[in-house]
Amino acid sequence: MERLLALAKQAASRLPTSTPQQRCKFIQTTADLLIERCDLVVQANAADLAAAPQLTAALRDRLLLDAPRVHALAVATRQIAELPEVLGALVSSSERPNGLRVDRQRVPLGVIGIVYEARPNVTVDAALLAIKAGNAVILRGGTEARLTNAALASVVRDALTAAGLPADAMQIPALLDRALVDALVGRAGGLDLAIPRGGTALIEAVSKAARVPVIQHYQGVCHIYVDCDADLPMATAIVLNAKVARPGVCNAMEALLIDSAVAAQATPLLIAALTAAGVQVHGCGRTRALVGDLVVAATPADYGKEYLDLECLCAIVDGVQGACDHIARYGSRHTEAIVTNNPQTAEQFIAGVDASCVAVNASTRFNDGGCLGLGAEIGISTTKIHAYGPMGLEALTAVRFVVRGQGQVRT
Amino acid sequence: MERLLALAKQAASRLPTSTPQQRCKFIQTTADLLIERCDLVVQANAADLAAAPQLTAALRDRLLLDAPRVHALAVATRQIAELPEVLGALVSSSERPNGLRVDRQRVPLGVIGIVYEARPNVTVDAALLAIKAGNAVILRGGTEARLTNAALASVVRDALTAAGLPADAMQIPALLDRALVDALVGRAGGLDLAIPRGGTALIEAVSKAARVPVIQHYQGVCHIYVDCDADLPMATAIVLNAKVARPGVCNAMEALLIDSAVAAQATPLLIAALTAAGVQVHGCGRTRALVGDLVVAATPADYGKEYLDLECLCAIVDGVQGACDHIARYGSRHTEAIVTNNPQTAEQFIAGVDASCVAVNASTRFNDGGCLGLGAEIGISTTKIHAYGPMGLEALTAVRFVVRGQGQVRT
Numbered sequence: 001m002e003r004l005l006a007l008a009k010q011a012a013s014r015l016p017t018s019t020p021q022q023r024c025k026f027i028q029t030t031a032d033l034l035i036e037r038c039d040l041v042v043q044a045n046a047a048d049l050a051a052a053p054q055l056t057a058a059l060r061d062r063l064l065l066d067a068p069r070v071h072a073l074a075v076a077t078r079q080i081a082e083l084p085e086v087l088g089a090l091v092s093s094s095e096r097p098n099g100l101r102v103d104r105q106r107v108p109l110g111v112i113g114i115v116y117e118a119r120p121n122v123t124v125d126a127a128l129l130a131i132k133a134g135n136a137v138i139l140r141g142g143t144e145a146r147l148t149n150a151a152l153a154s155v156v157r158d159a160l161t162a163a164g165l166p167a168d169a170m171q172i173p174a175l176l177d178r179a180l181v182d183a184l185v186g187r188a189g190g191l192d193l194a195i196p197r198g199g200t201a202l203i204e205a206v207s208k209a210a211r212v213p214v215i216q217h218y219q220g221v222c223h224i225y226v227d228c229d230a231d232l233p234m235a236t237a238i239v240l241n242a243k244v245a246r247p248g249v250c251n252a253m254e255a256l257l258i259d260s261a262v263a264a265q266a267t268p269l270l271i272a273a274l275t276a277a278g279v280q281v282h283g284c285g286r287t288r289a290l291v292g293d294l295v296v297a298a299t300p301a302d303y304g305k306e307y308l309d310l311e312c313l314c315a316i317v318d319g320v321q322g323a324c325d326h327i328a329r330y331g332s333r334h335t336e337a338i339v340t341n342n343p344q345t346a347e348q349f350i351a352g353v354d355a356s357c358v359a360v361n362a363s364t365r366f367n368d369g370g371c372l373g374l375g376a377e378i379g380i381s382t383t384k385i386h387a388y389g390p391m392g393l394e395a396l397t398a399v400r401f402v403v404r405g406q407g408q409v410r411t
Numbered sequence: 412m413e414r415l416l417a418l419a420k421q422a423a424s425r426l427p428t429s430t431p432q433q434r435c436k437f438i439q440t441t442a443d444l445l446i447e448r449c450d451l452v453v454q455a456n457a458a459d460l461a462a463a464p465q466l467t468a469a470l471r472d473r474l475l476l477d478a479p480r481v482h483a484l485a486v487a488t489r490q491i492a493e494l495p496e497v498l499g500a501l502v503s504s505s506e507r508p509n510g511l512r513v514d515r516q517r518v519p520l521g522v523i524g525i526v527y528e529a530r531p532n533v534t535v536d537a538a539l540l541a542i543k544a545g546n547a548v549i550l551r552g553g554t555e556a557r558l559t560n561a562a563l564a565s566v567v568r569d570a571l572t573a574a575g576l577p578a579d580a581m582q583i584p585a586l587l588d589r590a591l592v593d594a595l596v597g598r599a600g601g602l603d604l605a606i607p608r609g610g611t612a613l614i615e616a617v618s619k620a621a622r623v624p625v626i627q628h629y630q631g632v633c634h635i636y637v638d639c640d641a642d643l644p645m646a647t648a649i650v651l652n653a654k655v656a657r658p659g660v661c662n663a664m665e666a667l668l669i670d671s672a673v674a675a676q677a678t679p680l681l682i683a684a685l686t687a688a689g690v691q692v693h694g695c696g697r698t699r700a701l702v703g704d705l706v707v708a709a710t711p712a713d714y715g716k717e718y719l720d721l722e723c724l725c726a727i728v729d730g731v732q733g734a735c736d737h738i739a740r741y742g743s744r745h746t747e748a749i750v751t752n753n754p755q756t757a758e759q760f761i762a763g764v765d766a767s768c769v770a771v772n773a774s775t776r777f778n779d780g781g782c783l784g785l786g787a788e789i790g791i792s793t794t795k796i797h798a799y800g801p802m803g804l805e806a807l808t809a810v811r812f813v814v815r816g817q818g819q820v821r822t
Contacts, residue, residue, distance in 0.1 A: 362816030405773030
């Protein structure tokens with residue numbers, strides 16, 4: 001573990017003075033090698049899948065890296081190369097009354113540790129984004145993806161070498177068990193940042209062991225509030241998109257809140273649309289009074305629950321304040337949405353909810369680095385420190401002060 | 412402790428929707444009440460001082476709050492009222508190809524816990540900055556300042572009430588011992604941020620107990636490198652200012668590095684100036700070979716040492732690369748300075764050192780929120796997460812996404 005960190009720190013010390021051309025060449029070469037070694041990667045992945053028959057269908061799908069997905073990964077990789085440079089970028093520049101020029105400039109964080117589950121695309125995405133911003137990474141993917149990750153690591157490390165960058169800017173040790181992960185994040189002064197991505201248990205375990213900064217990517221209990229001034233066909237389209245398109249993702253809707261002032265009209269429409277799409281709706285008492293035949297009774301456990309499946313809560317609330325109160329109690333600071341044509345109500349909702357992304361008349365699914373214009377993301381932070389919401393390249397840097405004078409002293 | 416947090420969270424939920432006028436009135440009223448109750452504050456402080464005869468002169472000076480200092484505090488308070496509003500400020504606004512408007516907007520962090528030593532001015536500064544940015548604070552000042560802090564807390568809390576804001580936006584419980592502090596920062600989901608300010612032991616204890624994000628304000632082992640292309644009178648003035656003006660602060664110079672190419676000429680000049688100002692210089696072997704009669708021999712413990720006194724290390728290094736290597740080994744990521752008239756060398760130094768503030772031809776003492784244009788600061792972060800360097804109002808906020816659409820769904 002000490003050796004791992006020492007190699008990463010050494011690589012990290014060389015990256016800030018690398019050129020944008022080197023880092024761009026590294027990313028392009030990664031894409032080229034992914035295509036060139038597609039068969040090797042796919043074979044490694046097939047072996048991983050064969051060795052893990054116990055996985056559920058959803059987990060197998062996450063782990064799967066077949067030829068079309070390798071090609072898609074190469075395309076996504078080339079898009080990362082196109083993203084604007086952040087390393088060294090000036091955030092601001094001003095002159096003080098004493099003539100000092102004060103610049104604020106982006107610098108790398110240093111060494112970033114990312115602990116995640118068996119999702120091979122994260123192996124490539126996370127390494128490329130971190131290195132493009134000038135950081136070294138130590139990755140710990142799920143053990144089920146061991147062979148796939150080894151194949152991908154050799155691609156990334158060979159591309160680093162081809163670009164004249166230190167291969168140890170990306171390390172993904174095969175034998176990093178839970179105790180070693182704890183030791184890695186528990187060493188004060190070791191990593192500059194740890195990012196756990198995965199289930200709540202993983203995030204809590206890393207946070208508990210950590211003596212370095214941690215950015216947590218917790219669950220998404222996303223609500224959509226349909227206001228009395230909503231356009232109901234628009235609300236229906238947004239609710240369906242947010243719940244049904246990809247129910248297993250963190251920005252999917254988990255709870256539908258309907259304004260009591262429009263509930264009699266809106267509830268049957270919305271619930272019929274959801275149930276027709278195969279969604280099981282857990283209804284509050286007021287919902288059941290309106291559409292009792294279409295829903296099952298919600299229990300206390302349904303409030304604040306992240307189903308990640310074709311299920312959701314439906315609760316009737318009293319106006320926008322009722323919606324804000326519900327979200328304050330059950331939300332997870334991820335994504336909250338309102339459907340309304342009343343601009344005052346929209347602003348009241350925006351001011352009244354605390355979430356990394358608040359959406360007005362749009363699907364919760366837009367809380368995503370690509371959709372919000374960041375280009376790519378390394379995850380979605382639900383803590384407010386350092387980054388809140390999708391973390392793009394900028395979130396992988398710090399901003400330092402550079403002061404240029406002509407001999408000024410402080411009086 | 413649970414009650415403390417519950418009251419703070421309740422207050423924090425009301426602050427984001429407070430008006431700038433209310434927060435401004437709160438700060439102005441705090442200044443008014445400081446003047447009005449000056450005698451009470453000074454008496455409380457005298458009682459604190461009388462109860463702590465064991466304190467060193469330096470600590471007594473930190474704790475002292477006499478009438479002139481109360482008036483100075485009131486002036487500083489009014490300056491905080493003048494700072495630009497950050498709460499709700501738009502950081503960026505753009506339109507996506509699908510017509511979504513994506514705003515990035517500053518929101519409060521929530522509840523901030525600040526653990527610090529017996530410095531009563533921090534009690535007022537920290538509370539005002541945090542609340543101006545829309546946060547609630549729980550403060551834990553040194554026990555030696557107990558009565559002073561109670562008097563200051565009643566000023567701040569009465570000013571909150573006068574402005575129609577919740578008094579519990581500022582809490583400074585009298586009975587918050589170390590075990591309770593550990594419990595406070597150890598409760599996951601409790602504080603949104605903990606800021607320990609003080610000695611290394613305090614910071615490490617808080618970091619160890621914490622299950623919430625911590626921003627660390629570690630020591631400042633600040634170097635000044637005098638290059639072969641330096642203007643020596645300028646270098647002398649900067650070195651004297653950085654070491655002698657206030658030796659006990661974190662942005663004071665702790666080590667002087669002299670380029671071997673100019674050492675024969677520069678070392679006698681610089682060391683003579685320092686010793687004439689009462690500074691004890693610990694010299695490396697090469698320094699002693701030049702000015703052996705003016706310095707004492709440096710031991711390994713002098714490298715990377717934060718003296719906080721009229722003492723410093725002097726080491727001869729080989730050029731700017733030698734300086735960068737020395738700083739990589741012994742620096743603390745706080746402030747590093749170079750004196751040179753060679754722009755290429757300056758840029759090499761800037762690129763080669765990792766610190767929250769890099770200064771060229773200026774004193775290290777400028778690494779300060781006021782000097783750098785932030786208006787005021789809540790401390791200087793030496794970790795790169797969330798803030799790097801002085802933390803002003805912006806560092807007390809998070810930036811969220813606000814998305815406004817016309818019914819967009821994700822395809």
